[in-house]
Amino acid sequence: xxxxxxxxxxxxxxxxxxxxxxxxxxxxxxxxxxxxxxxxxxxxxxxxxxxxxxxxxxxxxxxxxxxxxxxxxxxxxxxxxxxxxxxxxxxxxxxxxxxxxxxxxxxxxxxxxxxxxxxxxxxxxxxxxxxxxxxxxxxxxxxxxxxxxxxxxxxxxxxxxxxxxxxxxxxxxxxxxxxxxxxxxxxxxxxxxxxxxxxxxxxxxxxxxxxxxxxxxxxxxxxxxxxxxxxxxxxxxxxxxxxxxxxxxxxxxxxxxx
Amino acid sequence: xxxxxxxxxxxxxxxxxxxxxxxxxxxxxxxxxxxxxxxxxxxxxxxxxxxxxxxxxxxxxxxxxxxxxxxxxxxxxxxxxxxxxxxxxxxxxxxxxxxxxxxxxxxxxxxxxxxxxxxxxxxxxxxxxxxxxxxxxxxxxxxxxxxxxxxxxxxxxxxxxxxxxxxxxxxxxxxxxxxxxxxxxxxxxxxxxxxxxxxxxxxxxxxxxxxxxxxxxxxxxxxxxxxxxxxxxxxxxxxxxxxxxxxxxxxxxxxxxxxxxxxxxxxxxxxxxxxxxxxxxxxxxxxxxxxxxxxxxxxxxxxxxx
Numbered sequence: 001x002x003x004x005x006x007x008x009x010x011x012x013x014x015x016x017x018x019x020x021x022x023x024x025x026x027x028x029x030x031x032x033x034x035x036x037x038x039x040x041x042x043x044x045x046x047x048x049x050x051x052x053x054x055x056x057x058x059x060x061x062x063x064x065x066x067x068x069x070x071x072x073x074x075x076x077x078x079x080x081x082x083x084x085x086x087x088x089x090x091x092x093x094x095x096x097x098x099x100x101x102x103x104x105x106x107x108x109x110x111x112x113x114x115x116x117x118x119x120x121x122x123x124x125x126x127x128x129x130x131x132x133x134x135x136x137x138x139x140x141x142x143x144x145x146x147x148x149x150x151x152x153x154x155x156x157x158x159x160x161x162x163x164x165x166x167x168x169x170x171x172x173x174x175x176x177x178x179x180x181x182x183x184x185x186x187x188x189x190x191x192x193x194x195x196x197x198x199x200x201x202x203x204x205x206x207x208x209x210x211x212x213x214x215x216x217x218x219x220x221x222x223x224x225x226x227x228x229x230x231x232x233x234x235x236x237x238x239x240x241x242x243x244x245x246x247x248x249x250x251x252x253x254x255x256x257x258x
Numbered sequence: 259x260x261x262x263x264x265x266x267x268x269x270x271x272x273x274x275x276x277x278x279x280x281x282x283x284x285x286x287x288x289x290x291x292x293x294x295x296x297x298x299x300x301x302x303x304x305x306x307x308x309x310x311x312x313x314x315x316x317x318x319x320x321x322x323x324x325x326x327x328x329x330x331x332x333x334x335x336x337x338x339x340x341x342x343x344x345x346x347x348x349x350x351x352x353x354x355x356x357x358x359x360x361x362x363x364x365x366x367x368x369x370x371x372x373x374x375x376x377x378x379x380x381x382x383x384x385x386x387x388x389x390x391x392x393x394x395x396x397x398x399x400x401x402x403x404x405x406x407x408x409x410x411x412x413x414x415x416x417x418x419x420x421x422x423x424x425x426x427x428x429x430x431x432x433x434x435x436x437x438x439x440x441x442x443x444x445x446x447x448x449x450x451x452x453x454x455x456x457x458x459x460x461x462x463x464x465x466x467x468x469x470x471x472x473x474x475x476x477x478x479x480x481x482x483x484x485x486x487x488x489x490x491x492x493x494x495x496x497x498x499x500x501x502x503x504x505x506x507x508x509x510x511x512x513x514x515x516x517x518x519x520x521x522x523x524x525x526x527x528x529x530x531x532x533x534x535x536x537x538x539x540x541x542x543x544x545x546x547x548x549x550x551x552x553x554x555x556x557x558x559x560x561x562x563x564x
Contacts, residue, residue: 012381014384014515014516017381017384017385025384037497093360094350094353094360094362095358095359098354118497119497121381121382123380124363124496125362125378126346126350127346127349127360127362129350130346130347130354131350131353133351133354134322134350134351134354134355139424139427140347140351142347143343145490160342160343160344161343162434162435163432163433163434163435164431164432164433165431165433166429166431166432167317167427167428167429167430168427169426170426173426178497179479179483180483183483217359218391218392218395219359219361219389219390219392219395220389220390221387221388221389222375222388222389222390224386224387224388225385225387225388226384226385226386227383227384227385227386227515229540229541231527231541231542233539233540233542233543233545234543234544234545235534235545235547236544236545236547237548241552241556244546244553245546245556245557245560248528249561249564251544252505252528253564255526255543257447257525258505258561
């Protein structure tokens with residue numbers, strides 16, 4: 001049975017990131033999660049697989065901690081999940097990630113659609129999907145908000161800045177979906193329990209035939225600073241509502257916006 | 259410094275900004291164009307050379323192979339692309355074909371010899387990351403980062419190339435987006451509705467306040483995509499619209515970083531929310547801690563009498 005492969009990323013939950021007063025960034029207590037946009041992508045992959053009579057599977061590349069994502073991914077309705085775990089992932093750029101995913105996709109084999117979210121919740125670089133398509137020599141449609149299957153073709157509606165386009169490509173193909181493609185349901189308890197019995201397979205870089213040079217990024221991070229909003233932060237919380245509103249209106253007048 | 263950068267964007271104004279960047283970085287600018295008028299404009303406004311793909315094109319992304327070959331043919335050390343949906347796709351595919359790194363959506367880029375120093379936002383805008391990108395490389399640059407080039411260079415030439423598109427793509431339809439909601443990009447004032455609204459009908463409060471202020475109404479991603487109360491083109495945030503009004507007034511918006519990143523360049527940010535500890539207040543110039551259902555009617559009255 002052919003596979004519909006959805007790629008996802010196990011990212012740091014941005015709500016746990018602490019920005020210190022000196023703008024240093026503390027991620028030491030941050031939990032991880034499947035990138036929010038990838039949750040929509042996983043559901044989209046499952047729906048496409050259902051229409052094609054194919055097997056929906058997941059694929060992730062991350063550090064050793066990405067192993068913790070497998071059960072969550074499977075509980076979302078995927079039938080199997082493949083993961084490449086390597087400490088190199090922490091320094092990987094889009095070039096390395098796409099190479100690893102391309103090698104894994106070829107190893108999984110027999111695929112007709114590869115689904116990626118438009119971008120990941122941490123880097124939001126929006127490059128891995130189209131990059132993966134080019135490496136695998138597959139047609140790619142990005143910024144997809146609707147997708148239909150038409151025989152051997154995918155017909156996708158994509159959203160550009162000023163236009164909507166309907167594009168048809170032959171399968172196999174890569175689509176990069178916007179979160180509005182479909183909702184991502186919260187897994188049921190039954191699905192969570194069933195996830196433990198589904199197959200999860202590790203693919204090591206060695207097994208994929210990747211060499212050290214393939215895992216060397218072209219981009220290195222030289223500095224990380226918390227973003228600080230420089231705002232007045234005048235917050236009115238005392239007095240009754242009428243008094244707070246009156247004070248606000250006075251400020252808005254002074255600022256010249258009313 | 260020498261060297262050549264190839265530039266491309268599907269937005270003609272952005273191409274001129276990218277040419278401006280190349281000139282400022284001491285590089286030769288070779289512009290790619292899929293439209294004769296754009297090709298002429300680039301040649302007249304500062305490109306050193308224009309490669310015009312004369313192909314009756316409808317999907318520039320279907321010519322990535324030829325673009326990669328042209329970049330190699332020019333001996334370029336960089337491909338600088340406008341950060342739009344089409345541009346990002348072209349950039350990523352060409353980067354893969356050339357086996358070059360790609361730095362996306364840079365908020366700052368400085369070209370040195372042999373490398374680029376860039377800055378970009380990560381984690382929904384909570385973190386500013388500085389990166390070194392070794393050349394040759396691909397970079398995508400959003401609009402408004404560089405002064406558009408305007409003066410012609412001596413000896414600028416337009417070279418027409420013929421190319422066959424990738425036959426696996428068919429463009430079936432292209433429709434201009436009729437905005438369902440407000441034109442947020444050009445709005446002078448915006449009222450933004452968040453999950454603090456209990457029912458869709460209650461959004462009337464936001465629209466009434468907007469009417470008094472002469473503002474447009476926007477919302478958060480959850481209001482548009484989870485509740486579907488407003489069309490997706492009016493949600494503000496990293497995956498939605500980026501806005502820059504003089505006044506951005508939020509109602510019942512908690513202020514997650516992914517939202518606020520879309521409005522952080524607004525002139526004045528004002529927040530109304532019931533939760534005193536909501537992150538929106540640290541992103542706001544002025545705020546009222548209070549129930550929006552009480553505050554908004556009072557505010558509307560006060561503004562009418564102001």
